[in-house]
Amino acid sequence: MKDYSMSTQETSVTPTGKSGPVLLRVFNQDRFAGLVVVALIILALQIASQFAPHYIAPPPVLIAEKLWTQLTSLWDEILITLLRLAIALAFAMLIGTILGIVMGMLPRIRPYVRSLVVIDTGIPALSWMLIAVFWFREPEIRIFFIMSVILVPFYALNVFDGIRSLPKEWLEMCESFRPNRWQVLRYLILPHIIAYVFSTTRSVIGYATRMVIFAELIASAVGIGAQMGLAQANFDIASVFAWTLFLVVLNIFSQFLVALLEKRVLRYRPEVEVR
Amino acid sequence: MSPQSNAAIQNGEEPAILLDSINKSFGSVVAIENLSFHVNKGEIVSFLGRTGAGKSTALNLIMGNFGPTKGRVRVMGMDPNKDFKKLRQTISVGFQTDRLLPWRTTVENVELGLLILREPKAQAREKALEWLDRVNLTAAANLYPHELSGGMRQRASLARALAIDPEILLLDECFSQLDHVTSQTLRADVSEVIRKYNKTCLFITHRIDDAIEMADRILVLGAPARLLLEESPTEEDRTDRDKFRILHDKIAAALGVDA
Ligand SMILES: Nc1ncnc2c1ncn2[C@@H]1O[C@H](COP(=O)(O)OP(=O)(O)OP(=O)(O)O)[C@@H](O)[C@H]1O
Ligand SMILES: [Mg+2]
Numbered sequence: 001m002k003d004y005s006m007s008t009q010e011t012s013v014t015p016t017g018k019s020g021p022v023l024l025r026v027f028n029q030d031r032f033a034g035l036v037v038v039a040l041i042i043l044a045l046q047i048a049s050q051f052a053p054h055y056i057a058p059p060p061v062l063i064a065e066k067l068w069t070q071l072t073s074l075w076d077e078i079l080i081t082l083l084r085l086a087i088a089l090a091f092a093m094l095i096g097t098i099l100g101i102v103m104g105m106l107p108r109i110r111p112y113v114r115s116l117v118v119i120d121t122g123i124p125a126l127s128w129m130l131i132a133v134f135w136f137r138e139p140e141i142r143i144f145f146i147m148s149v150i151l152v153p154f155y156a157l158n159v160f161d162g163i164r165s166l167p168k169e170w171l172e173m174c175e176s177f178r179p180n181r182w183q184v185l186r187y188l189i190l191p192h193i194i195a196y197v198f199s200t201t202r203s204v205i206g207y208a209t210r211m212v213i214f215a216e217l218i219a220s221a222v223g224i225g226a227q228m229g230l231a232q233a234n235f236d237i238a239s240v241f242a243w244t245l246f247l248v249v250l251n252i253f254s255q256f257l258v259a260l261l262e263k264r265v266l267r268y269r270p271e272v273e274v275r
Numbered sequence: 276m277s278p279q280s281n282a283a284i285q286n287g288e289e290p291a292i293l294l295d296s297i298n299k300s301f302g303s304v305v306a307i308e309n310l311s312f313h314v315n316k317g318e319i320v321s322f323l324g325r326t327g328a329g330k331s332t333a334l335n336l337i338m339g340n341f342g343p344t345k346g347r348v349r350v351m352g353m354d355p356n357k358d359f360k361k362l363r364q365t366i367s368v369g370f371q372t373d374r375l376l377p378w379r380t381t382v383e384n385v386e387l388g389l390l391i392l393r394e395p396k397a398q399a400r401e402k403a404l405e406w407l408d409r410v411n412l413t414a415a416a417n418l419y420p421h422e423l424s425g426g427m428r429q430r431a432s433l434a435r436a437l438a439i440d441p442e443i444l445l446l447d448e449c450f451s452q453l454d455h456v457t458s459q460t461l462r463a464d465v466s467e468v469i470r471k472y473n474k475t476c477l478f479i480t481h482r483i484d485d486a487i488e489m490a491d492r493i494l495v496l497g498a499p500a501r502l503l504l505e506e507s508p509t510e511e512d513r514t515d516r517d518k519f520r521i522l523h524d525k526i527a528a529a530l531g532v533d534a
Contacts, residue, residue, distance in 0.1 A: 173374040176338060177391040177439065178363045187387060191378045268378045270421040 058238035066242035074227060078246075081224040084140075085212045088147030089205070095148070096155020097197060101189065103156065104163030105181070113156075121153045125211060129218050139220040146215045147208065154204050155197065162196035163189060195269075198262040205258060206251050213247065289352050291316045291443055291475040292337055297346035299332055306332040307343070307500040314477055316442075319469060321490035322479040325530060329500030330479045331371065334445050337477070338366060350443065364392055367441035369449035371479075373432040375420040381431050382407060382416040388439040406434040409468075410461070425452045430461065437468065444469065446478035450485065462489055483526050488513060495529045504529040 042060050049059035070078070099117065103110045128149050132142040166189065174188045216225025224243055231239035290313035299307040306329040314320045322330050335341060336348050339355030339362065348354065353361055367388065375384045386394075386403035394402070407413050410430040420428055429452040436444060446465075450458040466489050469476045480486055486493045487508045495504035506526065512518045 169370070169372060169374050170376060172340065173368075173370060174387075174391075175340070176366070176368045177388040178360055179391045183391050187391065188376070191376070194378075266378075268380075268419045268421075 055235055055237055058241055062238045063241045063245065066236075066238045067245060070227075070239070070242055070246065077223055077227050080222055081212060081216065084143055084147070084216075084223065085208060088144055088151065088212065089201070089208055091144070092148050092151030093155055093197060093201065096152040096200075097159050097193070099152065099156035100159025100163065100193070101185070103160040104189070105185070114160075117153045117156045120149060121157070123149075125150050125214070129215060132215075133219060139222075142219040143212065143215045146219070147212060150211055151204060151208055155200050158196045158200040159193050162193040166192055195266055198258065198266065202255060202258045202262065205254050209247060209251055209254070288316065290314060290349075291318070291351060292477060293347070293349040294333070294336070295347040295349075297333075297336065297343045297348065299329070299336065299344050305499045307336075310346075310496075310500050310502060312494055312502060312505075314443075314475055316475050317470075317473045318491050319466065319476045319478070319489060320492045320494060321486035322477065322494055322496060323481065323483065323486050323526060323530065324479075324496030324500065325498055326481070328496045328498040330496065331447055333500055334368070334447055334477070334479065337445060338368060364439055365441060366443045366445060367436040367439055369433050369436040369444070369446040371447040371449065371451070373420070373425075373428040373452070375428055375431055375435075377420050380417050380419055381412060381423065381427075384420070384431055385435045385438050388435060392439055402438055403434070406438045407431075409437075409464070410434045426454070426457055429453055433461070433465070437465075440472075442474060444474055444476045444478075446476065448479055448481070450480070458485070459488075483523050483530075486526070487519060487522060493526065495526055 045057060045060050045063075048057035051057075054062070099113055103113050103117075125146070128146050132146045136142045136145060170188060170192075171184070174184060179187070212223075213225040213228065216223035217229045218225075220226050224247070228240055228243050231237075231243070292314040294313070295311055297307050297310045298305070310329075310333065312320075322333070324330050336343055337350060337355060339348075339350075339357075339359045342348070342354075342356040348356070350362060351365055355362055355366070375381075376387070379387065382400065382403050385406055386399040389399035389402055390396070404413070404416065407416050410433060412427060412430055412434065415423055415427055415431075420431075423431065429449060433446075433449055436446075436449075444465075450462055453461060462485065465476075468474070478489065491507060493504075493506045493508065494502060495506070497503045504526065506522060508522060512522050
């Protein structure tokens with residue numbers, strides 16, 4: 001047919017350049033600052049260990065040794081914690097997203113689900129932990145229950161927010177083809193809320209890690225939390241430090257992983273660079 | 276009293292679109308006031324009116340997004356609001372803004388309507404690619420909307436509306452993002468498709484030239500939407516400079532009167 005590309009601004013079909021150099025530089029700067037801070041902390045610990053007894057300020061070498069033993073001989077405890085974290089997170093993601101969609105798409109049921117979720121967010125994590133101990137005998141169920149009731153509302157509320165912020169124009173466009181409810185869900189709502197599920201995961205994963213450790217300390221005999229409890233009982237502060245170090249690294253690493261996955265899945269988004 | 280549409284309903288056949296004494300208010304805002312007109316099957320009718328006159332509102336009524344406050348709307352003899360689902364594949368809309376979904380590539384956006392109509396995947400893709408070729412976007416098939424220019428997006432959006440092969444095409448200012456030459460070529464092509472396959476088209480524009488060039492009939496609306504003037508441009512009006520001018524000025528005057 002005919003040629004429409006008469007106007008000059010329409011001839012370029014090249015995608016915008018990825019990985020802006022400015023972003024890269026900022027990232028490197030951040031990493032450098034991070035290394036400096038880590039070095040300073042190690043130095044401070046070293047100096048402190050010269051003056052204070054080792055059960056208060058263990059020297060960095062001792063912490064490193066403990067960490068090494070943990071990684072080599074206690075990897076099964078680590079694995080259990082990671083598994084608990086992953087399962088609870090996946091479950092909360094699923095249930096929370098479903099609740100969010102129910103709130104977003106079924107206005108009749110919305111106020112009930114919403115009240116339930118809001119009440120849940122008001123209940124302190126500690127209450128849930130104590131309740132879990134009363135209600136369940138099996139430690140796995142206790143931890144799973146605690147994690148779920150704490151994490152589900154985050155997903156539910158964010159997904160609901162996502163659906164509310166769906167542009168009306170898109171819905172009208174979609175409806176001009178006269179779809180059924182499932183098609184609206186599949187072609188419009190689900191792809192739109194994926195971004196919200198990701199951002200929720202990114203912001204909640206650190207909190208979830210802390211919660212699983214806490215829950216293990218209270219409700220279980222295996223896992224990192226239980227091991228930390230054990231270390232405390234044995235006045236083994238170097239082990240506590242080593243576990244802490246491990247958790248910090250785990251937190252940074254998991255955030256990074258989610259961000260990486262997010263970037264891949266949401267690659268349709270333009271990269272915005274604010275100067 | 277505003278003039279009523281005087282074009283005859285074609286030899287007793289049911290019109291594709293019929294609005295009968297329509298009023299539409301949003302709260303205290305009156306968007307449409309006693310508007311009556313019809314569009315025969317196979318006809319291209321243009322809506323001209325100032326901004327805020329209620330043109331998009333009339334389009335929404337025809338799409339069935341909401342019902343009128345008073346009056347009767349019929350599309351192919353059905354109430355588009357009450358029989359919403361029955362009009363599947365009957366109406367398609369080219370919107371004022373492109374409304375492409377950002378997570379779908381150009382070709383995926385174009386095939387959206389086909390997928391909703393349960394066309395098999397491979398077939399939907401094939402048709403979408405055909406339409407992309409017609410609007411000259413083949414090279415951009417796998418790009419995301421944010422990688423396209425405004426004009427490319429508008430063309431993709433038009434391809435999406437046409438791909439489902441609707442009987443009635445509603446176009447809301449959808450050539451407005453394009454520069455004059457592109458707009459003219461694309462308009463000519465869309466008219467060609469509409470005439471060739473005997474489709475019905477109602478298109479909104481604020482450019483008098485566009486309306487004269489493309490439409491069988493022009494409806495000039497005042498605000499709130501009511502009929503001020505109705506013209507049926509002839510081939511002579513389109514080709515003869517003077518006649519074009521005269522018609523143009525007549526319409527402009529009608530639009531201006533309402534200022
Ligand atoms: N959903 C709505 N709720 C409330 N008021 C509305 C709504 N839609 C339209 N209106 C009002 O109805 C009037 C007509 O709006 P409409 O969008 O139909 O105008 P238009 O002729 O399409 O204008 P434009 O050329 O700028 O697109 C305006 O005063 C607008 O504020
Ligand atoms: Mg409009």
